[in-house]
Amino acid sequence: MKLILFYLRKLFTIIKNEVLVLPSRVAVALFFFFMLLMPVFTNDIYILRIFTLASIFAIFAASWDLLSGYTGQMNFGHALFFGVGAYGAALFNLHAQIPPWGSIPLGALVAVLAGLIIGIPSLRLKGTYLALTTLAFPIILLGLVFAFPSFTGGELGISGIAKLAPTRVADYYVVVVLMLGLCTIMWKITDSNTGIIFHAIREDEIAVRSSGVNTTRYKLLAFCLSGFFAGIAGGLYAHFMRIAGPSTLEVSLSFQVVIWAVFGGVVTIYGPVAAVFLLYPLLEFMHFAQDYRILLFAVIVLLTLLYMPDGLFRWLREKIETECPRCKVRNIATRDTCRICTAPLD
Amino acid sequence: MSLVLDIIISGLISGSILALLAIGFSLIFGVARIVNIAHTAFYMVAAYCIYVATTYLGLNAFVAMVIAVVLTTLLGMISYKLFINAIREHEAAVLIATIALGMIFQEIMSLFFTGSFLSVPALIEGYFIILGVKVFYQQLLTLCAGLLVMAVLMAFLFKTKLGLAIRSTAQDREVANLMGINEARLAMVTMGISVGLAAFTGAIVVPLTILEPQMWMPPLIMMMAVVVLGGLGSLKGSFVGAYILGFAEALVVFLAPMGAYLKGSVALCVMILVLLIRPEGLFGVYFEEER
Numbered sequence: 001m002k003l004i005l006f007y008l009r010k011l012f013t014i015i016k017n018e019v020l021v022l023p024s025r026v027a028v029a030l031f032f033f034f035m036l037l038m039p040v041f042t043n044d045i046y047i048l049r050i051f052t053l054a055s056i057f058a059i060f061a062a063s064w065d066l067l068s069g070y071t072g073q074m075n076f077g078h079a080l081f082f083g084v085g086a087y088g089a090a091l092f093n094l095h096a097q098i099p100p101w102g103s104i105p106l107g108a109l110v111a112v113l114a115g116l117i118i119g120i121p122s123l124r125l126k127g128t129y130l131a132l133t134t135l136a137f138p139i140i141l142l143g144l145v146f147a148f149p150s151f152t153g154g155e156l157g158i159s160g161i162a163k164l165a166p167t168r169v170a171d172y173y174v175v176v177v178l179m180l181g182l183c184t185i186m187w188k189i190t191d192s193n194t195g196i197i198f199h200a201i202r203e204d205e206i207a208v209r210s211s212g213v214n215t216t217r218y219k220l221l222a223f224c225l226s227g228f229f230a231g232i233a234g235g236l237y238a239h240f241m242r243i244a245g246p247s248t249l250e251v252s253l254s255f256q257v258v259i260w261a262v263f264g265g266v267v268t269i270y271g272p273v274a275a276v277f278l279l280y281p282l283l284e285f286m287h288f289a290q291d292y293r294i295l296l297f298a299v300i301v302l303l304t305l306l307y308m309p310d311g312l313f314r315w316l317r318e319k320i321e322t323e324c325p326r327c328k329v330r331n332i333a334t335r336d337t338c339r340i341c342t343a344p345l346d
Numbered sequence: 347m348s349l350v351l352d353i354i355i356s357g358l359i360s361g362s363i364l365a366l367l368a369i370g371f372s373l374i375f376g377v378a379r380i381v382n383i384a385h386t387a388f389y390m391v392a393a394y395c396i397y398v399a400t401t402y403l404g405l406n407a408f409v410a411m412v413i414a415v416v417l418t419t420l421l422g423m424i425s426y427k428l429f430i431n432a433i434r435e436h437e438a439a440v441l442i443a444t445i446a447l448g449m450i451f452q453e454i455m456s457l458f459f460t461g462s463f464l465s466v467p468a469l470i471e472g473y474f475i476i477l478g479v480k481v482f483y484q485q486l487l488t489l490c491a492g493l494l495v496m497a498v499l500m501a502f503l504f505k506t507k508l509g510l511a512i513r514s515t516a517q518d519r520e521v522a523n524l525m526g527i528n529e530a531r532l533a534m535v536t537m538g539i540s541v542g543l544a545a546f547t548g549a550i551v552v553p554l555t556i557l558e559p560q561m562w563m564p565p566l567i568m569m570m571a572v573v574v575l576g577g578l579g580s581l582k583g584s585f586v587g588a589y590i591l592g593f594a595e596a597l598v599v600f601l602a603p604m605g606a607y608l609k610g611s612v613a614l615c616v617m618i619l620v621l622l623i624r625p626e627g628l629f630g631v632y633f634e635e636e637r
Contacts (some may be wrong), residue, residue: 121621128375263442292453302443
């Protein structure tokens with residue numbers, strides 16, 4: 001009893017002293033609550049479907065950030081991982097009769113393999129070369145998909161895959177809980193020692209190498225991790241839509257994920273996730289203007305970037321929070337002194 | 347024998363088109379370090395301009411071509427000034443901005459012309475037969491016009507002062523700036539030339555292809571492959587790379603089963619193989635600031 005009380009008190013203190021003091025943390029907490037309680041407020045299948053898909057794409061966008069934002073390895077063919085994950089899960093489910101909880105991780109492992117295969121030749125390339133080369137890989141696979149329609153379903157894709165969960169609400173919970181969990185894991189990875197090395201590789205690869213770190217191994221690790229998470233997103237998509245088609249490999253999907261991530265702000269994990277939850281429902285709810293919605297979407301992205309080239313959510317965070325000049329702890333912008341070391345904030 | 351001729355003609359034409367596109371893309375990348383994803387979108391815009399001018403306004407095809415190139419060049423310079431110039435320091439933001447621009451052009455075109463397939467009549471009708479292969483005059487015209495423009499461009503880059511400024515800025519921006527080259531204005535001019543080249547390519551290729559708002563995607567990918575294969579910012583590389591990939595495509599289409607689906611895959615595999623051996627492309631050099 002005493003132990004439980006102790007932990008309760010500890011939880012309360014943490015919430016009071018660590019979460020409530022910063023608006024960004026409150027926002028994240030509210031987001032968790034909102035996502036988990038969503039089906040209580042609405043049973044509208046359409047809204048649930050939009051948020052389920054947004055969650056799937058949020059995992060996808062965050063995984064792009066893990067690779068391209070943190071490590072600086074611009075990947076323009078991220079749809080490859082998504083598509084391989086989707087096709088992998090679909091084929092495992094259809095031919096080996098493996099249920100979704102098994103076929104999705106297996107599909108993700110295939111995506112990891114794809115990450116290794118494209119990672120090894122790509123590691124010698126830098127910057128724009130890498131970006132333009134990675135663009136090629138999903139196209140190559142797409143050509144193969146169309147060339148062997150008996151195995152891959154060709155233009156129509158693979159249909160008749162098992163349902164993710166019996167009901168739509170269950171679908172929603174599976175995807176949302178996975179999304180929250182995986183994004184937290186990704187955020188933790190970027191916060192760990194490995195994440196610091198990722199940061200350093202982006203900033204100055206030669207300096208990292210001269211400090212005795214095998215950068216090739218770390219870059220390959222980034223490719224594999226990112227491929228794994230994107231593969232899970234792809235598998236979830238295949239099982240949720242119950243079809244794995246060539247649209248999962250298209251260039252537009254690769255571009256879409258870059259748009260989401262850069263719009264939200266790279267090197268943050270939360271930025272791409274938040275951007276997906278802003279842009280994806282926006283695009284869906286604009287269906288009253290069916291003909292104009294992609295145009296409007298592009299214009300919104302263009303104008304936002306013109307004023308906030310570092311990304312919308314990074315810009316917002318800079319507005320509501322300041323960093324203490326002495327101890328580097330973040331504070332709410334309304335404070336005059338730092339909450340930890342009481343140094344005056346400017 | 348006729349198969350060989352077919353391959354040569356098809357390879358030469360797609361190679362020249364890719365070379366024109368890739369040279370334009372290389373120019374603006376070299377001078378301003380802008381990866382202009384919307385490059386082939388301008389090519390699409392020019393093609394639609396010609397469609398409007400010839401079909402609705404009933405203009406002469408040559409006049410339509412001139413109008414299309416001028417209008418598209420202006421459009422390119424305006425969008426550079428409005429959207430790209432302000433965020434040039436942020437590399438990722440420029441990428442997204444150009445993707446968004448491409449999407450905007452695509453959507454505007456599909457609003458006006460819907461997604462249906464359109465076509466433009468050839469400048470010169472008819473064909474002649476060599477060794478049992480039909481060669482359309484339009485194909486010959488496209489090939490000659492492409493080669494001619496490339497020759498003019500080379501003369502411009504290597505014989506004029508502006509060309510010298512472009513080449514030196516591409517080599518080293520800071521030193522070029524120190525020598526009194528107005529880098530901002532030069533970037534603008536280069537954007538104009540680059541978009542103009544894309545527009546011209548669109549203009550000469552339009553009778554050979556089908557017009558649709560999505561038509562900018564396939565050449566975009568091939569063009570990027572060419573640029574990477576030849577080496578970023580290298581004009582010679584773009585030229586050679588374009589013919590390598592053009593012929594690779596043609597060979598696959600005519601010789602392999604299911605070739606039409608696999609042509610992109612095989613061409614891109616060629617690019618990756620070359621990159622495995624030479625990571626900086628065929629004629630590429632590592633830029634000093636990028637290490």
